[in-house]
Amino acid sequence: MKPNNDSRAKRALRFIGPRLFQFVFVIWAAYTLTFLLLHLLPGDPLIAALSVKGGDATPTDPDELRELRARYGLDGSMWDQYVTNGLAALRGDLGVSIATGQNVGDMIARALPNTAIVAILALVIGVTVSMVITYWAFVARRSWLRNSLLQIPPLGVAIPAFFSGLVLVSVFAYGLGLLPSSGSRNPLSPILPAVTLAMPVGAIFFQVFSAAVLEARASSYVFTAIAKGVSLPLLFFRHVLRNALLPSITILGLLIGYLAGGTAVVESVFSRDGIGRLTVDAVLARDGNVVQGVVLVVAVVYSVVNLLVDLSYGLIDPRIRPAGRRRVRAAHDAAVVAS
Amino acid sequence: MTNPSHRLRRALAPIGAVAALSLLAACSSGGGATTDSGSQDMTSARDTLIFAIKEDPTCIDPQQTTLTTSLNIGRQVVDSLVDQNAETGEIVPWLASEYTANDELTSFDFTLRDGVTFSDGSALTSDTVKANFDALFALGRTASLASQYLAGYTDTTVVDDTHFTVNFSAPNVVFLQGASTMTLGIVAGASATASPEERCTTGVIGSGPFTFTSYTPNDSVVISAREGYGWPSELRQHTGDALVKTIEFPVITENGNRTGGLESGEYDIIQDVPYIDAARFESGDFQLFSKANTGVPNGLIPNLKHSSVVADPAVRKAIQLATDREEIRDLTGAPGSEAASSALTSSTTGFVSQADALATDVDAAAKGLEAAGWKLGSDGIREKNGQKLTFTVTAFYAQDVLEVAQMQLKKVGIDMQINITDAGGFFGAISSGDYDFLAAALTRTDPDALRTVFSQAAASKWAIIDDPALESVLIEQSTLNDTEARMALVAEAQKLIIENGDFIPLLETVQLHGASSAIQGFEFDSASRIQLYDVRATS
Numbered sequence: 057m058k059p060n061n062d063s064r065a066k067r068a069l070r071f072i073g074p075r076l077f078q079f080v081f082v083i084w085a086a087y088t089l090t091f092l093l094l095h096l097l098p099g100d101p102l103i104a105a106l107s108v109k110g111g112d113a114t115p116t117d118p119d120e121l122r123e124l125r126a127r128y129g130l131d132g133s134m135w136d137q138y139v140t141n142g143l144a145a146l147r148g149d150l151g152v153s154i155a156t157g158q159n160v161g162d163m164i165a166r167a168l169p170n171t172a173i174v175a176i177l178a179l180v181i182g183v184t185v186s187m188v189i190t191y192w193a194f195v196a197r198r199s200w201l202r203n204s205l206l207q208i209p210p211l212g213v214a215i216p217a218f219f220s221g222l223v224l225v226s227v228f229a230y231g232l233g234l235l236p237s238s239g240s241r242n243p244l245s246p247i248l249p250a251v252t253l254a255m256p257v258g259a260i261f262f263q264v265f266s267a268a269v270l271e272a273r274a275s276s277y278v279f280t281a282i283a284k285g286v287s288l289p290l291l292f293f294r295h296v297l298r299n300a301l302l303p304s305i306t307i308l309g310l311l312i313g314y315l316a317g318g319t320a321v322v323e324s325v326f327s328r329d330g331i332g333r334l335t336v337d338a339v340l341a342r343d344g345n346v347v348q349g350v351v352l353v354v355a356v357v358y359s360v361v362n363l364l365v366d367l368s369y370g371l372i373d374p375r376i377r378p379a380g381r382r383r384v385r386a387a388h389d390a391a392v393v394a395s
Numbered sequence: 396m397t398n399p400s401h402r403l404r405r406a407l408a409p410i411g412a413v414a415a416l417s418l419l420a421a422c423s424s425g426g427g428a429t430t431d432s433g434s435q436d437m438t439s440a441r442d443t444l445i446f447a448i449k450e451d452p453t454c455i456d457p458q459q460t461t462l463t464t465s466l467n468i469g470r471q472v473v474d475s476l477v478d479q480n481a482e483t484g485e486i487v488p489w490l491a492s493e494y495t496a497n498d499e500l501t502s503f504d505f506t507l508r509d510g511v512t513f514s515d516g517s518a519l520t521s522d523t524v525k526a527n528f529d530a531l532f533a534l535g536r537t538a539s540l541a542s543q544y545l546a547g548y549t550d551t552t553v554v555d556d557t558h559f560t561v562n563f564s565a566p567n568v569v570f571l572q573g574a575s576t577m578t579l580g581i582v583a584g585a586s587a588t589a590s591p592e593e594r595c596t597t598g599v600i601g602s603g604p605f606t607f608t609s610y611t612p613n614d615s616v617v618i619s620a621r622e623g624y625g626w627p628s629e630l631r632q633h634t635g636d637a638l639v640k641t642i643e644f645p646v647i648t649e650n651g652n653r654t655g656g657l658e659s660g661e662y663d664i665i666q667d668v669p670y671i672d673a674a675r676f677e678s679g680d681f682q683l684f685s686k687a688n689t690g691v692p693n694g695l696i697p698n699l700k701h702s703s704v705v706a707d708p709a710v711r712k713a714i715q716l717a718t719d720r721e722e723i724r725d726l727t728g729a730p731g732s733e734a735a736s737s738a739l740t741s742s743t744t745g746f747v748s749q750a751d752a753l754a755t756d757v758d759a760a761a762k763g764l765e766a767a768g769w770k771l772g773s774d775g776i777r778e779k780n781g782q783k784l785t786f787t788v789t790a791f792y793a794q795d796v797l798e799v800a801q802m803q804l805k806k807v808g809i810d811m812q813i814n815i816t817d818a819g820g821f822f823g824a825i826s827s828g829d830y831d832f833l834a835a836a837l838t839r840t841d842p843d844a845l846r847t848v849f850s851q852a853a854a855s856k857w858a859i860i861d862d863p864a865l866e867s868v869l870i871e872q873s874t875l876n877d878t879e880a881r882m883a884l885v886a887e888a889q890k891l892i893i894e895n896g897d898f899i900p901l902l903e904t905v906q907l908h909g910a911s912s913a914i915q916g917f918e919f920d921s922a923s924r925i926q927l928y929d930v931r932a933t934s
Contacts, residue, residue, distance in 0.1 A: 103826065104819020108453060111461035112837050113539035114818070116826040117854055120536060126513055156453050157592045158612065164613065204538040222651065230659045237661060238652035327647040329613035337451075337613075342819050 086355035105154035149350035160349040171330035177250035182258025212259030221252040223326035238327040265340035268300035309365035401529035439931035443642040447647040449663040454595035457577040473580030473601035477630035479921040489628040500566040507557040513583035521559035525551035526587040544573030566874035604637040616644040638931040664910040687742040690844040691733040693836040695779040695899040698859040702831040709767030711896030717762035738892040745842035745885040777808035785810035790834035791821040840922040
């Protein structure tokens with residue numbers, strides 16, 4: 057019993073180990089790259105951040121600036137700052153924003169839920185709509201109908217969010233008065249931003265998902281199933297969906313990165329508080345600690361999601377599981393021997 | 396025996412006259428901000444008003460912030476020692492019933508009115524005021540506006556609960572006017588001793604008609620009326636509690652969201668209507684409130700030490716003559732606003748128009764350049780001894796204004812390059828002295844703004860010029876208690892600045908806010924900030 061247990065733990069480690077290493081690497085690389093970029097930008101980050109609060113009375117006296125630089129920990133060598141900030145971030149301390157004087161951790165904690173609700177809603181809407189359209193296309197008997205349905209989602213990528221967002225606001229907020237146009241005070245306020253964001257996100261998901269479904273439609277097992285008289289809806293949900301899910305889940309993981317960028321546009325168009333606008337404001341104010349903090353948090357979220365995606369492959373497709381892979385190989389060998 | 400406060404008021408009367416004249420000129424449109432209260436209904440049909448603001452206030456402590464958005468909200472929460480009539484410039488009592496300054500402007504005596512309490516129940520005493528000024532001065536440049544109003548502050552001597560004296564080591568000409576702003580608004584002892592960061596995020600406890608209810612950064616600020624308020628200044632239209640119970644300030648950064656929200660009725664009042672959208676709100680359903688920022692208008696501020704081209708007085712004179720401020724106003728300014736015509740804006744106390752000296756004359760500009768040896772080159776740009784007539788303007792806003800000026804200067808063979816940077820780049824350039832011209836405005840209530848921009852002794856170091864006559868005038872006006880004599884010097888300074896080409900005014904920036912026609916009682920104070928104590932909605 058024991059050696060078997062041991063080898064199972066080892067197998068699990070061999071499966072998870074590289075993925076964990078990748079996880080840590082992505083976060084370290086994100087931290088290092090942002091740090092370098094922020095320090096390579098021309099101009100003085102201290103003055104840029106101070107001017108947010110200082111306006112036309114921003115201090116410019118070199119002595120005074122030297123004193124302030126020491127106060128915000130911007131006076132050491134680049135290497136010192138890199139190590140100190142990195143260690144602090146490991147402890148969960150993201151520092152203080154120079155521009156606002158607020159704790160960066162608090163700022164992100166405040167903005168994150170606003171963004172998360174829009175992003176999740178957008179994903180749900182995008183994924184649901186693309187699945188529905190793909191299903192219709194799958195069961196459609198006429199090819200012109202199928203082709204027309206398949207042409208709808210690419211529109212979502214073609215129309216930029218700042219345009220579709222404004223159209224939605226004009227119609228549903230100013231025209232019909234059904235939904236709030238902007239801000240995050242009203243509980244209904246995430247709807248329009250989420251719909252706006254769902255268009256490109258859903259379209260990208262659709263491209264991958266529908267391609268996988270249609271590829272399956274042409275494969276031999278579907279042909280066999282149809283020949284055996286399995287109805288199209290049953291075929292779709294029982295057989296094709298599971299096979300098409302694998303590439304789609306991969307693209308979902310990658311879409312998290314897209315969502316982080318997309319929310320910046322949507323949050324600006326809808327004047328919403330959130331991670332995207334926080335980042336835009338921080339970049340404009342050259343507020344290094346905030347940019348660094350946001351990038352770290354987004355990198356962690358991105359890595360966690362992709363780790364989960366990696367692990368979920370095993371659940372969806374037994375061939376990918378280490379144990380499953382062995383079993384598949386055994387079955388394959390057996391089949392070869394039998395033949 | 397004369398009442399000291401009346402003596403001071405009499406002394407300040409000439410400022411009033413000048414300011415009133417300039418305001419009459421300024422109010423050709425949109426001046427309907429102040430409405431006659433005579434027979435008006437002083438109740439509000441609605442308890443909650445929504446006032447969309449254009450940016451996150453970042454720090455809601457009115458003493459520390461310099462952001463107009465935040466100052467506008469802070470104004471509702473704190474009262475000041477004195478108030479200033481926006482139309483006449485006259486200083487009137489508010490929390491202080493009497494006040495007087497010594498001739499050297501180094502000490503100011505105040506008498507507090509009785510019965511004032513803060514919203515935490517504590518009473519206003521001389522000690523509270525002392526704690527305020529001591530804490531604020533100790534903040535130094537963290538509170539950059541306050542540190543300018545309190546320049547040279549030594550201490551506050553408390554005589555008794557209602558009498559105290561504020562002392563300065565050097566003449567401080569801006570203190571009394573500064574004391575009318577929310578920047579020197581008085582907060583409760585508990586707030587005066589709180590940390591600056593805490594005050595920024597949770598707000599301050601004031602004696603004003605409203606109190607902070609909540610501040611969610613990047614999202615909204617909510618203020619609520621306080622019960623039992625009874626000490627507005629005489630400039631307000633009513634007494635007692637504020638007329639609405641709650642004012643919400645959602646942060647709506649996108650211009651289109653604010654204007655659209657006003658049209659659809661989502662917002663009652665919006666801050667900063669883009670000038671280009673103003674025409675949409677000129678129908679009967681809406682109203683616009685506009686007032687020029689006080690201080691130095693947007694214009695070109697030279698650095699003579701950086702560029703030999705800029706150091707040539709003939710070049711600066713030619714730039715003045717070749718720029719057409721009327722056209723700049725028409726193309727980029729608020730409808731109905733004044734064209735810039737001096738080193739101060741038309742809404743600033745002590746403004747004297749230099750329009751005659753600044754009248755656009757392209758031929759005279761070209762002639763002046765020819766006489767100074769700047770000949771037209773084959774590419775349409777003038778040159779002298781192989782040196783092109785070119786320079787760079789560093790700015791971080793109002794690119795459109797500069798583009799119009801660039802076009803106008805091109806016509807006389809002047810090549811103006813525009814360097815639009817961010818605020819960090821702009822103040823970084825000032826810090827290192829690396830610029831030919833700056834393009835910016837400086838918003839201050841007092842004409843002493845001239846000293847901040849143009850004096851070589853000022854800490855701000857914006858204009859780098861060589862004008863000893865102007866320097867002495869600027870320094871002297873800052874030491875005079877005699878208002879009439881001081882305003883004569885302020886007028887002299889404006890004349891010198893334009894004559895010597897120390898400044899090329901371009902545009903007066905106007906605060907332009909919009910509201911539905913149901914809103915009444917919206918008023919600007921003397922610094923073009925907003926008073927909402929009288930604001931109300933008709934049914």
